[in-house]
Amino acid sequence: MKMVLLGPPGAGKGTHAKVLKEKYDLAHLATGDILRRHIKQGTGLGVKARSTIEKGELVSDILVNEMMFSEIAAIPREKGFILDGYPRTLGQAEALEEFLKKEQNPLDLVLNFETSEKVIIDRLSGRRVNPSTGRVYHIRNMPPRREGICDDSGEALIQRKDDAPETVRHRLKVYTDETSPLIDFYQKRGLLQNIPGDFDVPELQPIIVKLFEKLSLIS
């Protein structure tokens, strides 16, 4: 199964990707996580991407495509994958299509998380992360056992810089301007499936599983 998760920041793409990865033994490539790893490791790409990410802007297509093509190429062919947060521009979608065509490994579907602004703001303002491992919590929906402390490592949780309210507003505008045209792009290719991103995991997972069955992606 090879899929793209499409939707604004806070739509729940990462949360669902983690569940689907475990359930169906898929590779999970989250562009934001990979870029943050580069920043932490101080790679050339990380140095170039850091201020762009902190401002809530998009990293250039050239850098992101190159990074993602090498990540995808490293996945064993028999294993499916989830692309989470990629592509995010028409340029990236076209480049990805070309790359997967050359690899003779086309996408099976694109899950489009239709999510309201109210839910997005609530999820992002309450999101807390472990800066070392990337494990994500929410102060109400998915709280750690001890407030502000990671259950796994005991480290202090932080709020991502780009989850600050004014940066969130900017990221939503970037989504509308740059990423939402991909809905039409994938609809034209017959790959798009809309799902209700306002639902939390227990409500939405069964809907996704039914969809996979309907599309004969699982039996």
Ligand code: AMP
């Ligand atoms: P995310 O964790 O998916 O919210 O991504 C965090 C940030 O990483 C975004 O706001 C962008 O600055 C950058 N980023 C993630 N994915 C992409 C992408 N496909 N293209 C460009 N920038 C990206």
